[in-house]
Amino acid sequence: MSLKSQAEQLLKYLVLSDPVVPYISIPAGVLASKLVYDLTDLISGVYFKSYSNLSRIQRVEWNNRAMSTVHAIFITAAALYMVFLSDLYSDRYFGPITFRSSTISTFGLGVSVGYFITDLVMILWFYPAIGGMEYVIHHLLSLLAVAYAMLTGEGQLYTYMVLISETTTPGINLRWYLDTAGMKKSKAYLINGIVIFFAWLVARILLFMYLFYHVYLHLNQDQAGGVRLVDEVCVSSIDVRKRF
Template sequence: MDPFSQLILAISVTSFLTFQWLFHKVSPWISKRISPGFLGLSDKQKVEWNSRTVSTFHALLVGIFCLCILFFDDAVNEDPVWGDPTLVKTNVAITTGYLISDLLLIFYYWKAIGDKFFVVHHLAALYAYYYVLGQGMLPYFANFRLLAEFSTPCVNQRWFFEVLGYPKSSRPNMANGVAMAVVFFMVRIAVMPVYYSRMYAVYGTEAFYLVPWGGRVAWICSSICLDIMNIMWMHKIARGCYKVLRSAHWSKASTPQENGKTD
């Protein structure tokens, strides 16, 4: 094993241990000090709270790293299939450690945070990342997929509001719900044409045929699988936002008025 591969393995293991530590020690310690409502949560809610806190930290960390690569890593942008994968592999190694850590927590706390779609999502991503880490292929596409993590903090913040007792029709929760839907759409749905057009541009080139069949399957099938789930989640989020906004509208319309103004 070459020294860089050893480094990537070390980063993945360190990432796994770090996210386990954040879940079991750091999140509970910080949460009960900055949010008094945390102590009033049920055991299942505390498990999900800590899981979402960790996923928020991971999303911000790798998301910022992704943007740096997207804007400043010329080697990856110029050759999306075989460009120098050094920075991408480092970022993917961090995510690999997180995904394995999160899978372990999902299975262990299945009654609290178990979700078959998240299991499929994590396994599909890990299958694709195996080829990125093992053979350094497709760095641009691996990095592009990680941009979707920017939607995670908004999704989690909405859950935090709700579990702490903010009604869905409250202004903070409504504003966060709209922001969540917009961000989710922008980083997971609106970017699909860009992603697949770049994939189509690469298809049939010499660089494409250098990718082994397993890598092509991991690349194409994992992308389609993940985006089907993204569309399902977007549909669910949009329906939820519509119901909340509609409920708020009718609540406002039914409020007694005086001199043409609501109280």
């Protein structure tokens, strides 16, 4: 075997092997969150005049919501790909879909775990300035559910389905930005509210109806696994955040 082939196999083992993925993806999520936070602070101070007039806690929340928005965009894109474009969970393949996972699916969940850890630490550090107990409960439940799916490989399909609901997060954060910038009576604020309504209808109501119907259709693949999966989906779907 050539030196190049040995190097490629070593790289594949160290970077792409399933046992190592969480140790790479979680720190990647934490570092990415910190990077977005710092860049938002830097850019906002230059391009947004209202930013300098905010209090320290408001600036922290401003940057925190940017971090939240970037995570929402990332995990929504990853979830849409895994659920609707990837063949990983296709019924054409043999075996229970509740136990299917891949390096890519596990990595995406790990990045999300890194974000939830970072955001939870910030909420606790500034508690209750940027989030009360409902935020803490939401993040703990989300962290446990996503981490469980990442570490065990169980229920990743339905975890990603739940994470599609993050589609509504950018609009909710934009609503806060517009309000904080004194644009609550603007046309942009109204349009954003309409978009939030339809996004919420699709991603938080219709999607969950489809999710539980999908769970019902596949319970016969593995009854025991299905029961555990329903419990996980119920925990993951609890969204007690009040981003309004």
